[in-house]
Amino acid sequence: MAQRLQGRTALITGSTSNIGRSIAIALAGEGAHVVVSGRDDARGAAVVEQIRAEGGQADFVRADLDGTAAASRALASAATDVLRGRVDILVNNAGIYPASTTPTTDEETFDRVYGVNVKAPFFLTQALVPAMIGAGGGVIINLGSWIARLGVPIGSLYSSTKGAMETLTRAWAAEFGPRGVRVNAISPGVVVSPDWDSATDHPGEVMMHGTPAGRSGHPDAIGSAAVYLASDESAFVHGTVIDVDGGRTGVAVVAV
Structure with missing residues (x-):
């Protein structure tokens, strides 16, 4: 059986752990030559x-995406x-989440979060899209978040950056789609890293009570969605945000 991404190349930002790592492994498992990127050399080398x-192709490129062009x-x-000499698939995954409320957020934190979560992927996309267009096509996958559309008491700064990325997804689809570059996004729900101590309850687990899934998700679910969006199976999909959240945003949650 042919691999769905055989012969293609991919760059996944923030892919030394958790969701980004799962995406890199999933794309490589379907034949893509992937660049794993992040700030931690040891974790990058491990991925x-x-x-x-597992028989895939991968290289690590260290990157500290601070928001500067x-x-x-x-x-x-x-x-x-x-x-x-080319990047066929770009996954804008890198992001930071400060545990702060609106009254406790200072200007430095505000600028840093927008720099990493919005400015960095904006200028990375700007840098790579021309070559994709010149090569006849490409794929961009952005990472949104369920809290971009369902407010929570803590996370206004982070959720606003993810709202920006979902808006950019639609705008870029309109801008680049007619020139052969498909742009879509994945909106993860509560996803627990495999590194989390299973003996300790994850703080987000309670948010999944009463959802159709009834539990938190695994990063591999996001990796599977990324494979779909990167492959020809989604050739007619443009400007869409795929919710991979156990039904958290699309279904009424009943308190249990």
């Missing part, structure tokens, strides 16, 4: 080692060099 051990362009250039 690359796992992918290669220079940092995004540097990653775009390095990844392009590693991936045989």
